[in-house]
Amino acid sequence: MKMMVDFEECLKDSPRFRAALEEVEGDVAELELKLDKLVKLCIVMIDTGKAFCVANKQFMNGIRDLAQYSSNDAVVETSLTKFSDSLQEMINFHTILFDQTQRSIKAQLQNFVKEDLRKFKDAKKQFEKVSEEKENALVKNAQVQRNKQHEVEEATNILTATRKCFRHIALDYVLQINVLQSKRRSEILKSMLSFMYAHLAFFHQGYDLFSELGPYMKDLGAQLDQLVVDAAKEKREMEQKHSTIQQKAALQDFSSDDSKLEYNVDAANGIVMEGYLFKRASNAFKTWNRKKPDHIRRWFSIQNNQLVYQKKFKDNPTVVVEDLRLCTVKHCEDIERRFCFEVVSPTKSCMLQADSEKLRQAWIKAVQTSIATAYREKGDEAEKLDKKSSPSTGSLDSGNESKDKLLKGESALQRVQCIPGNASCCDCGLADPRWASINLGITLCIECSGIHRSLGVHFSKVRSLTLDTWEPELLKLMCELGNDVINRVYEAKVEKMGIKKPQPGQRQEKEAYIKAKYVEKKFVDKYSTSSSPPEQEKRIVSRSCEEKRLSISKLGPGDQMKASPQSSEGERQDSSVFLDSKHLNPGLQLYRASYEKNLPKMAEALAHDADVNWANSEENKATPLIQAVLGGSLVTCEFLLQNGANVNQRDVQGRGPLHHATVLGHTGQVCLFLKRGANQHATDEEGKDPLSIAVEAANADIVTLLRLARMNEEMRESEGLYGQPGDETYQDIFRDFSQMASNNPEKLNRFQQDSQKF
Structure with a gap:
């Protein structure tokens, strides 16, 4: 409520004027107390808000640290980074809010208290002073005696001057009061309105920020649902594996530690054998450290014709023997410890102790075998090259080479x-x-x-x-x-x-x-195609492929493989017998492009709604996948399979893609089809399955793959592991063949190369 003082009453200096002044002065004093309290509370709020921003920023930095830690998980890293950026924006919005609060409440109201109320107080002091002077002049004028003319005139003049001054200062005081009473409304409302607008802007900015973040959070929520399902599935698989390993472990004799007895000279990682051994100190005392056995127990391995050991996985290996050709190994029965053997080189000897007699024998045999292997490898490089190219070992060696390339290549x-x-x-x-x-x-x-x-x-x-x-x-x-x-x-x-x-x-x-x-494929450039190509075109396409098919089928299995296309990936066969693809229906276009190994044309045909399992009635109902086999391309087959091609769809002769790949000797394709669930038990019209065809052709690689797949299938059925990939050996061999088929396909052609020599 606005309290004003009448200027007319000011001139009269009536009791009403004095009462109005007293009321206004009390109101202003209370207003000053309220404003001081509000400013102090605002200061506390701003300081608390700044502390909140500091704590929030520390929390946000913690999220960023977690995101950097999760750099190997793209989903977690991306999500946490995005969330931390959003939180940083909210911190910025909070900072702006507190700055505007400081300007609108603290600064503006403090200025009103310090400036306007100070002027009111100064005017009040002057008014009180002149009021007192006026009262004194009135008293003095009343007390002067009539017969003292000089004193009468002096008192009258002082009273007149004092009244004049009083009226001037009283009017100024009343003006200051009325201005203050009028201004305080605008100042208070202006500061509060500015404060509320600052909040409005803050919440609007926050709403816009999280509205943009909302779709991402929704998508992430959907991914989280899938992650929960995957985690539950992975947990079940781990529990099943744990149970299987636990059952297997219960049947093992841990006293002999038979799990460490195997060694392999041709191991993929170059490690012939590895395991823990106790090592006697090589100093002058030649002692075993009994107080701290871990100081003498090391992880030994035989690799690259060297004997090395490590204490921790990240430690660089310590070389015990530089070249195994220069050392010997022998039993040690003349010391008090059991299961000891000694590796002796021209410069030093190393006394080692195994955990059991079987392990000692295994280590001694592994060292002896490695010594013999080192002599062969160093002494005759030509023999080593022949060994790699032979049918019995070439696959594994090539697989090792592919693994090295995989480890050292680009991601x-x-x-x-x-x-x-x-x-x-x-x-x-x-x-x-x-x-x-x-x-x-x-x-x-x-x-x-x-x-x-x-x-x-x-x-x-x-x-x-x-x-x-x-x-x-x-x-x-x-x-x-x-x-x-x-x-x-x-x-x-x-x-x-x-x-x-x-x-x-x-x-x-x-x-x-x-x-x-x-x-909906709205942006695909649809061209008009008839339901089937003109008869002349069909005859040209059909005659060319059928002649090729007949010429191959009349040969024996070995000759068929010689006649089959074995070009490397990226090369294209002569396609002059085919006509413009725009004159073909999409199914025939896909059929043709599959033979040509033309993936862009295949993608175009699928975009035009080609049936990936389209069967060509003019060519024994062959499918695009069978054409891809005839074309000799592994990648073309993979593209069709990824787009829903049936790996077991057969032609009129009862031969599916696996049959044709076996007949043509395409080892990489056989490996691919077996991984993708091809049925190797299916027989053609002659009653032959892929394995019998491969045996007749004497193709060692394909026979190995088919027999391994069959053994793995039988093992999984007997153990009830339906849907499981199989044991590690099976997976490793198929992984090696996949690497060779994709990176070094020429190494899978050695059967054809050897046949051509004769």
Whole structure:
């Protein structure tokens, strides 16, 4: 309520005026107390808010540290980084809010108290002083005697001057009071309104920030649901494996530690044998440290024709014997300890102790075998090369070489991103995509990958470039296609239609665009095709392929393999017998491109709704996958399989892709089909299964693969491990063949090379 003082009453100096002054002065004093209290509370609030921002920033830095720690997990790292950035924005908004609060409440109200109330107090002091002077002048004027004319005039003049001064100062005081009473409303309301607008801006900024973050959080929530399912599945698998290992361990005799008795001269990692041994000190005392046995127990290994040991895994190996050719090994029965043996070189000897007699014998035999191997390897390099190229050992040696290349080569992310267009997301253009669609052969950002995953695996199979393991044929498939190739097909009409690709962060626009692109295929440049090609075209295509098929089928299995195309990946067969693909229906286009090993044309045919399992009635109902086998391309087969090709679909002769790959001696394709679930028990019209064909052709590699697959299948059935991949030996051998088929296919042609020599 605004309290004003009347100027007229001021001139009269009436009791009403004095009462109004007293009321106003009391009100102003109380106002000053309230404002001082509010300013102090504001200061406390601002200080507390700043402390909150400091604590919040420390918490946010903790999240960033956790994100950096999780650099090997792209999903966790990306999510935590994004959340910490959002929290940093909120801290900035809080800081702005407290700064505006300081300006609107603390500074503005403090200025009102210090300036306007100070002027009021100064005016009050002057008024009180002149009021007292006026009272004194009135008293003096009343006390002067009538007969003293001089004193009467002096008192009258003083009273007149004092009254004049009083009226002037009283009017100024009343003006100051009324101005203060009027101004305090605007000052208080202005500061509070500014404070409330600061809150409005703060909450609006926060709402906008989390509105943009909302779709990402929703997508992450969907991924978390899948992660929970995967974690539960992984837990069940680990529990099953734990139970299996526990049962196996219960049957072992740990006193002899038989699990360490195996050694392998041709081990993939170069380690012939490894395990813990006690080592006697090599100083002058030649003692065993009984107080601290861990000081003499070391992890020994025989590798690269050397005997080395380590105390910890990260330690650099300590070489005991530089060259095994220069040393001997012998039993030690003349010392008090059991199970000891000695490795002696020209410069020193090393006394070692195993945990059991069986282990001692195994170590001695391993050292002796390694010594003999070192002599052979160093003495006759030609023999070593022959050994690598022989049918019995060539596969494993080549597998070792492939593993070395895999360990030392580029990562999947680096290799795939080197393909044109793959350095940015195929759908929105965001840089450094970390996800891929393996059946489309494109790279995606994390947000687009989530949308692709929601389409279903029949449209897009999503895999992480950093978190998942990549088989060599699948990695090579990614390198054969790429974003530029696929976008030329699936975005052919984008510019003509005036469609703009969605930008990063536009979740709803992305969903609509990706669905239109891959599901509805609105941007594919559709061309008119008849249900079947003209009869002349069909005859040209059919006659050429059928002549080739008949010429191969008339030969024996070995001759068939000689006649089969064995070109390396990337080479293209002569396709002059084929006509323009735009005159073919999509199924026939896919059929033709599969033989030609032309992946872009295959992708184009699939974009035009080609049936991946289309059967050519003019050629014994052969499928595109069978044509890919005839073309000799491993990557083409993998592309068809990833897009839903039936690995067991057979032609009229009862032969499926595995039959044809076996007949033609395509070892890499046989390995691929077995991994993808091909039925090797199926027989053709002559009653032959793939194994009998491979045995008849005397192809050692394919026979080995088929027999291993059959043994692994029987073992899993007997142990009830349905759906499990099999034992480690089986997986390692198939991994070696996959590496060779993708990286060194020429090494799988040695059977044909050896046959040609004769």
